[in-house]
Amino acid sequence: MAEKKLVISDFDMTLTRFAYQGKRVPTTHSCLFIFAVLLQMKELLNRYYPIEIDANLSPEEKLPYMVEWWTKVHELLIQQRIRKDMLAHAVRESSAMLREGYRVFFDCLAEQRVPLLIFSAGVGDVLEEVIRQNDVFHPNVHIISNYMDFDHVEDRKESYMNSFDIVLVKDETMDVPNIGYQSEKQS
Numbered sequence: 001m002a003e004k005k006l007v008i009s010d011f012d013m014t015l016t017r018f019a020y021q022g023k024r025v026p027t028t029h030s031c032l033f034i035f036a037v038l039l040q041m042k043e044l045l046n047r048y049y050p051i052e053i054d055a056n057l058s059p060e061e062k063l064p065y066m067v068e069w070w071t072k073v074h075e076l077l078i079q080q081r082i083r084k085d086m087l088a089h090a091v092r093e094s095s096a097m098l099r100e101g102y103r104v105f106f107d108c109l110a111e112q113r114v115p116l117l118i119f120s121a122g123v124g125d126v127l128e129e130v131i132r133q134n135d136v137f138h139p140n141v142h143i144i145s146n147y148m149d150f151d152h153v154e155d156r157k158e159s160y161m162n163s164f165d166i167v168l169v170k171d172e173t174m175d176v177p178n179i180g181y182q183s184e185k186q187s
């Protein structure tokens with residue numbers, strides 16, 4: 001019977017580089033620093049990352065701090081009202097970088113149809129964008145991560161406003177069509 005192969009990896013600082021030319025390479029969370037919250041997110045990274053990598057603490061001791069970190073960062077990100085279409089730009093502007101030799105790694109697994117499962121505590125939408133922009137998002141790549149939940153009305157509001165005379169947001173009434181109908185009747 002043919003042997004089934006599978007590759008499992010995490011993402012930040014495993015498939016991406018830790019540093020390049022003496023500078024830290026951003027994690028998927030850090031790619032979002034572009035959105036105004038830069039300073040607060042950096043402060044949180046400086047506070048919590050040393051706890052994440054502290055060899056003197058057990059996973060149980062670290063866990064509440066990690067939850068606190070993600071909760072605070074995610075609250076900051078929600079406040080920024082980031083739209084899905086902004087993420088490609090954020091990744092392009094960032095210095096996110098896969099490890100040297102990444103293409104051989106991704107292409108070989110794809111050619112041999114070996115599934116690559118990427119488990120990440122980072123931001124799935126950003127992670128996808130990083131591998132997409134590096135042209136290695138092959139069909140054998142599967143991502144298990146945290147995804148952002150976008151408000152699609154906000155996402156599309158601008159394009160709707162450019163296309164229509166009236167755009168109703170959170171209006172559960174028939175007031176606008178009724179006003180239109182009334183004025184039609186009177187004219």
Ligand SMILES: Nc1ccn([C@@H]2O[C@H](COP(=O)(O)O)[C@@H](O)[C@H]2O)c(=O)n1
Binds near residue numbers: 013027070073
């Ligand atoms: N707010 C946060 C939370 C986590 N990080 C870093 O992301 C890394 C995710 O790593 P994976 O190996 O699971 O892809 C994690 O190690 C944290 O250092 C962050 O930058 N900001």
